[in-house]
Amino acid sequence: AKPVTSKTHRRILTGVCHKVVRDRTILICDEGSRNVWLKSGKNNLAAFFLAQTHKKPQSCAELVFMNGTLMRFSPLLVLAFFATPVLAESPPVTTLFGANLDSHMASSFHDLDAMVDFTKVALKQDPGNGMLAERLFSANVLKGDLASAEGLAPLVIKTNSQQRTARLVLGLKDFRDHRYADARAQFNEAAYTPFGILASTLLNAWSYAGEDSLNAALKELDKLDSQPGFNNYRAFHTALIADYMGNKIRADAAYKSAYQLAPGSLRVVQAYGNYLERQDNKADAEKIYRAYLTADNGNVMITQQLKDLANAPKPQPFVATPNAAAGEILFSISSAMSSEETGEAAVTFAQLALPLTSDRDFVLATLAGAQNNMKDIEASTASYEQISKTSPLRDFADMQIAVNQLILDHKPEAIDKLKQLVLRSPNDIDANVTLGGAYRSNEQYTEAADTYDKAIALMSGNEANAWHVYYDRGITYDHLKQYDKSEADFRKALELSKDDPQVLNYLGYSMIDRGINLDEALSMVKKAVSLKPNDGYITDSLGWAYFVLKNYTDATTYCERAVDLIPSDPIIAEHLGDVYWRGGRELEARFQWQHALDNHPDDADVPRITAKLKDGLPPDLAAKPADAPTTTDPAKKPDNG
Numbered sequence: 001a002k003p004v005t006s007k008t009h010r011r012i013l014t015g016v017c018h019k020v021v022r023d024r025t026i027l028i029c030d031e032g033s034r035n036v037w038l039k040s041g042k043n044n045l046a047a048f049f050l051a052q053t054h055k056k057p058q059s060c061a062e063l064v065f066m067n068g069t070l071m072r073f074s075p076l077l078v079l080a081f082f083a084t085p086v087l088a089e090s091p092p093v094t095t096l097f098g099a100n101l102d103s104h105m106a107s108s109f110h111d112l113d114a115m116v117d118f119t120k121v122a123l124k125q126d127p128g129n130g131m132l133a134e135r136l137f138s139a140n141v142l143k144g145d146l147a148s149a150e151g152l153a154p155l156v157i158k159t160n161s162q163q164r165t166a167r168l169v170l171g172l173k174d175f176r177d178h179r180y181a182d183a184r185a186q187f188n189e190a191a192y193t194p195f196g197i198l199a200s201t202l203l204n205a206w207s208y209a210g211e212d213s214l215n216a217a218l219k220e221l222d223k224l225d226s227q228p229g230f231n232n233y234r235a236f237h238t239a240l241i242a243d244y245m246g247n248k249i250r251a252d253a254a255y256k257s258a259y260q261l262a263p264g265s266l267r268v269v270q271a272y273g274n275y276l277e278r279q280d281n282k283a284d285a286e287k288i289y290r291a292y293l294t295a296d297n298g299n300v301m302i303t304q305q306l307k308d309l310a311n312a313p314k315p316q317p318f319v320a321t322p323n324a325a326a327g328e329i330l331f332s333i334s335s336a337m338s339s340e341e342t343g344e345a346a347v348t349f350a351q352l353a354l355p356l357t358s359d360r361d362f363v364l365a366t367l368a369g370a371q372n373n374m375k376d377i378e379a380s381t382a383s384y385e386q387i388s389k390t391s392p393l394r395d396f397a398d399m400q401i402a403v404n405q406l407i408l409d410h411k412p413e414a415i416d417k418l419k420q421l422v423l424r425s426p427n428d429i430d431a432n433v434t435l436g437g438a439y440r441s442n443e444q445y446t447e448a449a450d451t452y453d454k455a456i457a458l459m460s461g462n463e464a465n466a467w468h469v470y471y472d473r474g475i476t477y478d479h480l481k482q483y484d485k486s487e488a489d490f491r492k493a494l495e496l497s498k499d500d501p502q503v504l505n506y507l508g509y510s511m512i513d514r515g516i517n518l519d520e521a522l523s524m525v526k527k528a529v530s531l532k533p534n535d536g537y538i539t540d541s542l543g544w545a546y547f548v549l550k551n552y553t554d555a556t557t558y559c560e561r562a563v564d565l566i567p568s569d570p571i572i573a574e575h576l577g578d579v580y581w582r583g584g585r586e587l588e589a590r591f592q593w594q595h596a597l598d599n600h601p602d603d604a605d606v607p608r609i610t611a612k613l614k615d616g617l618p619p620d621l622a623a624k625p626a627d628a629p630t631t632t633d634p635a636k637k638p639d640n641g
Contacts, residue, residue, distance in 0.1 A: 130159020327357030536565030
């Protein structure tokens with residue numbers, strides 16, 4: 001069999017049309033303010049381990065050696081973990097120490113149910129322990145049990161007066177009950193981070209609106225002028241507050257300003273269009289809807305508003321109450337945080353928004369995406385399942401449930417769900433693309449190629465991610481050994497993507513592998529590495545390309561670099577072992593092959609690597625490619641826009 005190396009990340013593309021809440025859909029602050037927040041995030045090694053494996057460790061060895069990084073636990077903690085290797089299977093714990101320890105471990109692995117259970121046991125024995133109360137409070141918020149969180153918040157604040165979420169929970173309780181001055185006192189205590197300042201200022205402004213004080217509300221919003229990147233929020237909520245309070249002149253000007261600042265924000269377009277419709281200005285409403293659809297092909301929410309424009313009665317205000325406005329504020333902040341680095345914060349704000357919002361389905365979609373980022377796949381699926389059967393987001397939700405099933409390796413169920421979706425909506429490009437990805441994930445390459453054909457036939461060619469469909473179909477043809485077709489698709493993908501490094505990498509190595517266009521091919525892989533120098537899979541590709549070309553010096557350089565970048569990948573380690581063997585470094589080669597086995601390769605790879613460890617590398621023996629872990633496309637969740 002021919003050697004095929006690490007040419008691509010295996011992935012599931014969930015569409016090309018930005019049909020729901022992707023990219024420009026929600027976020028109305030700029031990248032500057034978003035980056036301020038991201039820089040304050042902290043890495044969690046246990047969460048990172050879960051991100052790679054989607055499972056709890058089955059032994060202490062798996063816990064301690066995560067992704068090639070030694071986690072430094074106290075000896076007592078390590079010994080305790082030996083005694084309880086899997087949290088979900090632990091016996092009931094009655095001691096304070098044992099319950100506290102297991103609660104801490106459950107927190108590290110984002111096992112919210114176990115975290116709540118163990119922390120309750122510990123807190124029952126030490127009811128004044130603020131640290132335990134804060135841990136239980138946080139778990140309850142993440143689970144959406146806000147009633148329990150409200151009960152714990154006073155104890156949390158007694159121990160940690162600056163616990164932002166506890167202040168928000170108590171402030172929102174006062175806000176709902178129209179105790180606006182008390183709510184402001186709580187919100188002000190939470191205003192010590194960029195997004196804390198944003199949330200507090202917007203909520204305070206709406207509390208003044210609830211007291212029927214427009215001037216006080218607008219004066220509060222003026223505070224955002226000193227915060228970089230928040231001018232879009234200020235303009236948007238100025239418009240919403242003026243609209244809510246019936247000040248048409250100010251609302252007209254503010255909506256125009258908000259739209260000029262963020263014409264690509266779904267929420268701004270929805271709110272402004274809604275306002276224009278209520279002013280009987282359907283012509284201008286139609287213009288902004290169509291302009292948005294031109295830039296964001298097929299967005300189901302705007303498509304529905306455009307459809308309703310002709311026949312539906314005049315809509316209700318986009319934000320009709322201060323409570324609904326609070327939900328909008330919390331939801332928009334959640335969507336701005338929807339990334340792996342800020343997953344817990346995104347879930348927290350979405351859960352806080354859910355009981356307040358007037359747009360429950362949209363918030364549920366955002367919550368589900370944030371839960372997916374936290375690798376809480378079951379919770380993500382449960383949130384998607386709550387979306388109304390009549391919602392424009394229903395097809396999107398079903399598609400994402402199928403993607404979650406793929407993440408959990410429930411491939412037949414995922415394919416069945418996607419087939420039902422395509423049967424229901426045969427012209428849905430996203431559904432067809434996702435089904436093609438599911439077939440490819442299940443190594444049903446003929447079915448995948450046929451499905452990608454259908455998706456491409458439905459495309460206009462102007463879709464933002466159109467290149468990726470050609471790329472994925474090219475990979476499929478490569479597996480089917482239809483190399484002329486695969487090369488044509490890769491070259492089309494390069495044309496549309498303006499030389500995406502993944503496409504350069506795959507096509508370049510494919511040609512090296514087949515011994516054609518060698519100068520062009522090596523240049524492609526080199527360019528891919530220059531564009532993504534910290535991508536271990538692409539770096540491994542270049543090293544393996546040099547290995548195939550028998551340039552063992554350069555092969556060593558790049559394969560060593562790839563192992564440094566991704567020390568946990570068994571096939572990359574195997575490649576470095578092969579390179580060392582060919583370079584006469586046999587002891588180091590065996591070390592790398594053993595490292596490959598220790599990193600849990602696929603069952604099919606174990607005999608090959610074991611044979612190398614025993615007998616070395618026979619002449620002309622090829623190694624298997626290194627594939628990146630299967631992931632879903634970033635377009636799958638509601639994100640920022």
